[in-house]
Amino acid sequence: MKKLSTILFVSTIILAACSSSNQQSDQKKTDTMTVNETANTPADAITGKMALLSTSKIGQPINIKFTVYNNADTAAKFCKWHTPFENLISKYVDVTMEDGTEAAYKGAMAKRVMPPPADSYITLKPGDSTSVDFDLNNAFTIDKSGKYTVKYNSANISGIVIKDSLQLNIVK
Numbered sequence: 001m002k003k004l005s006t007i008l009f010v011s012t013i014i015l016a017a018c019s020s021s022n023q024q025s026d027q028k029k030t031d032t033m034t035v036n037e038t039a040n041t042p043a044d045a046i047t048g049k050m051a052l053l054s055t056s057k058i059g060q061p062i063n064i065k066f067t068v069y070n071n072a073d074t075a076a077k078f079c080k081w082h083t084p085f086e087n088l089i090s091k092y093v094d095v096t097m098e099d100g101t102e103a104a105y106k107g108a109m110a111k112r113v114m115p116p117p118a119d120s121y122i123t124l125k126p127g128d129s130t131s132v133d134f135d136l137n138n139a140f141t142i143d144k145s146g147k148y149t150v151k152y153n154s155a156n157i158s159g160i161v162i163k164d165s166l167q168l169n170i171v172k
Helices: 002-040
Strands: 046-052 063-070 076-079 093-097 121-124 129-135 146-152 166-170
Touching: 046 076, 046 146, 046 166, 063 121, 121 129
Parallel strands: none
Antiparallel strands: 046 063, 063 129, 076 121, 093 146, 146 166
8 A cells, every 4th residue: 555655646746747847848839939930921021001092072982092012022922802902802991080980881791711722812023012093982981071090900811011091081
């Protein structure tokens, strides 16, 4: 009986030590992976900008130019899903009034299979850019005059980083 209790005690100590060692090892691996993934990803290689093309009036088109830039030294690609580079089938911008009220989205919402197929990507040469124009009225109900903020919300899907929002002043 004394041998059995000694064996159980020693086994418990060994298992506890192994468990503690594995937890420390796992934490180190996680930290290392995070650092490596960050180091291998060029910061903001693909960036974008939105610009208003004309005066914005209620009932008239609100034309916006959406430009994507490759800031890397090598070719880079972005997914055209959730951008104006494809037909309007997703809400890729948030439109809010000055008081925080969101404009109603009236476009379609696509459900997609992941990962995106190869033809869903657009490749840009180093230092190159591409642009497309879109009418905000095709996707949102904007029927009140006032100041609006348009913010791109789909960087996680497309890979395009747009830090600045677009300010609009809609007049009657």
